[in-house]
Amino acid sequence: MRSLKTFLLGVFALLLLLPAAYNRVVHSQTQKGDPPTGQANVALADDDVERQCSIDTEVTPCLRCPIPTEAPTGFDDKTIDENFVPQEKHDAHRATFEVRDEILPDGLGPVYNAQSCAECHQNPVSGAVSQITELRAGYIDNPCDPWGYDCPQFVDPPGGSLINDRAVDRRVDPTLLVANIQERVPPLHSAGIDRPADVATTRTSLNLLGDGFVEAISNQTLLDIQAKETNENPNVHGLAIRVPVEENRNGRCRIGRFGHKDQHASLLSFSGDAYLNEIGITNRFFLMENTSLGRSVANFDFVPNDPNLPCDDTVTPPGQRDFCGEDNERDIDTFTIFMRATKAPPRDRVIAATQDAQEGEKMFKEDGCAICHRDTIITAMPNTVINLGTFTVPPALGNKIIHPYGDFLLHDIGTGDGIVQNGGPKTRFFVRTAPLWGVRTHTRLMHDGLSLTFAANTLPFASAIKRHGGEAQFAADKFFARPLSEQRKIVIFLESL
Ligand code: HEC
Numbered sequence: 001m002r003s004l005k006t007f008l009l010g011v012f013a014l015l016l017l018l019p020a021a022y023n024r025v026v027h028s029q030t031q032k033g034d035p036p037t038g039q040a041n042v043a044l045a046d047d048d049v050e051r052q053c054s055i056d057t058e059v060t061p062c063l064r065c066p067i068p069t070e071a072p073t074g075f076d077d078k079t080i081d082e083n084f085v086p087q088e089k090h091d092a093h094r095a096t097f098e099v100r101d102e103i104l105p106d107g108l109g110p111v112y113n114a115q116s117c118a119e120c121h122q123n124p125v126s127g128a129v130s131q132i133t134e135l136r137a138g139y140i141d142n143p144c145d146p147w148g149y150d151c152p153q154f155v156d157p158p159g160g161s162l163i164n165d166r167a168v169d170r171r172v173d174p175t176l177l178v179a180n181i182q183e184r185v186p187p188l189h190s191a192g193i194d195r196p197a198d199v200a201t202t203r204t205s206l207n208l209l210g211d212g213f214v215e216a217i218s219n220q221t222l223l224d225i226q227a228k229e230t231n232e233n234p235n236v237h238g239l240a241i242r243v244p245v246e247e248n249r250n251g252r253c254r255i256g257r258f259g260h261k262d263q264h265a266s267l268l269s270f271s272g273d274a275y276l277n278e279i280g281i282t283n284r285f286f287l288m289e290n291t292s293l294g295r296s297v298a299n300f301d302f303v304p305n306d307p308n309l310p311c312d313d314t315v316t317p318p319g320q321r322d323f324c325g326e327d328n329e330r331d332i333d334t335f336t337i338f339m340r341a342t343k344a345p346p347r348d349r350v351i352a353a354t355q356d357a358q359e360g361e362k363m364f365k366e367d368g369c370a371i372c373h374r375d376t377i378i379t380a381m382p383n384t385v386i387n388l389g390t391f392t393v394p395p396a397l398g399n400k401i402i403h404p405y406g407d408f409l410l411h412d413i414g415t416g417d418g419i420v421q422n423g424g425p426k427t428r429f430f431v432r433t434a435p436l437w438g439v440r441t442h443t444r445l446m447h448d449g450l451s452l453t454f455a456a457n458t459l460p461f462a463s464a465i466k467r468h469g470g471e472a473q474f475a476a477d478k479f480f481a482r483p484l485s486e487q488r489k490i491v492i493f494l495e496s497l
């Protein structure tokens with residue numbers, strides 16, 4: 001009898017363990033663990049890795065907390081605070097952000113998207129947004145296992161999901177007959193890639209103005225927002241994901257907040273990633289050039305990919321790493337400090353003062369839009385240590401009130417592009433709530449730029465609000481149940497942001 005019991009228990013335990021074991025097998029077919037290069041161009045294949053990565057709360061307790069003050073706003077190229085970054089320096093930092101990199105001497109490419117940060121972040125001033133989109137693509141593998149674990153699984157094309165739009169076409173050794181290295185969404189038959197991509201998407205550029213304040217939001221504040229949202233409406237399930245911070249890769253994480261997939265948590269990490277992936281400049285976080293869909297780019301690389309190129313420490317103080325690749329002047333630090341000192345996008349005061357816009361704002365809240373598009377967030381106290389111990393919030397960025405009209409969390413509103421970055425398989429169809437500050441300067445809406453109006457439905461493309469399904473369906477339903485005269489007022493409010 002006892003042996004039968006033991007046997008049955010054994011079978012039961014086996015049944016419990018099987019799905020986990022199956023899950024492992026599925027995972028082992030793709031990369032497992034941390035994204036190997038740390039760059040958000042590589043899909044994380046295991047949700048557990050993300051979920052289990054520990055974070056700091058980033059809260060400084062205070063007994064009599066000082067009253068927070070409004071963050072400065074403006075499209076005026078001005079620093080947020082002379083004591084933090086003097087104007088003269090801010091102008092110099094902006095100039096670096098605007099510099100066009102060349103093949104020689106800078107090391108542009110060999111695969112790249114544009115020659116300067118400002119090329120894609122400029123409307124109406126450097127650091128803002130633009131109409132430029134880029135490409136991501138990938139494969140779907142492993143149809144669901146019987147337990148429905150993490151499936152189907154997203155898999156990167158060779159070299160990562162970012163498909164660079166431009167490539168150097170000058171050969172270092174012109175006698176070497178090698179095909180050019182232009183990437184495209186697979187298939188690329190001549191490169192031996194016959195399998196067509198299963199998913200492909202455009203991704204719009206994003207506004208960077210005011211991102212220093214976003215970086216200064218504590219992890220705990222984002223987790224509190226996550227908990228609050230579901231209380232405010234049970235359909236809403238904001239997802240905060242944990243991502244590595246390049247400046248301190250110690251196996252711990254921070255809540256991601258930058259990029260359409262919340263793929264980064266710090267502006268320095270994003271700068272390193274963007275310098276490599278957008279412009280093709282290797283730097284101390286990412287010392288290896290991107291391949292062209294897995295093919296070597298060596299014969300197009302005029303600044304040899306020497307991971308031992310030392311940093312020029314006369315330019316800025318030494319960091320934790322000794323080798324800077326093609327970024328020996330540590331431009332990534334300059335981009336970071338530039339973004340941290342930018343003012344947040346301002347409202348259009350004339351439109352905001354109209355009765356229509358003000359009534360529209362009220363209805364925007366009534367319809368539940370503001371549950372995700374949150375109008376007020378307060379940054380961490382000055383002197384709070386963030387980014388895994390690598391940055392201390394200065395008075396210019398701390399305890400500030402911002403109005404991002406976003407929550408920096410991921411949601412499934414039915415628009416997801418099917419691509420996984422470092423949030424793990426569960427984030428395939430999740431997109432970050434688009435922060436609506438500065439949205440009046442965006443002409444192509446939603447992460448793919450495919451919505452060309454806020455709400456008009458008479459044109460052959462879907463408007464941004466019409467595409468809100470899933471978690472946001474309830475809000476879109478309320479919006480479209482309103483008479484056109486009221487919908488118009490909500491749109492006028494959006495036009496003031
Ligand atoms: C070819 C166009 C292009 C160039 C050049 C470019 N970016 Fe971007 N940037 C984008 C796009 C597109 C996104 C959104 C990416 C995504 O999430 O898929 C983005 C997002 C960002 C973000 C996240 C902003 C936020 O609030 O979420 C930061 C920070 C950033 N870029 C910094 C930079 C820096 C610094 C440079 C220069 C090294 C740069 N970018 C160059 C197109 C570009």
Ligand code: HEC
Binds near residue numbers: 370448465468476
């Ligand atoms: C459940 C959360 C949620 C709710 C509720 C919600 N949104 Fe959104 N909103 C999002 C997400 C996520 C995106 C980005 C989707 C994408 O890019 O695919 C977005 C994008 C947008 C955009 C496009 C902005 C841009 O820069 O591309 C507009 C405009 C917008 N929402 C307006 C509204 C309005 C108006 C309402 C209320 C009727 C609303 N949203 C309700 C989550 C939400």
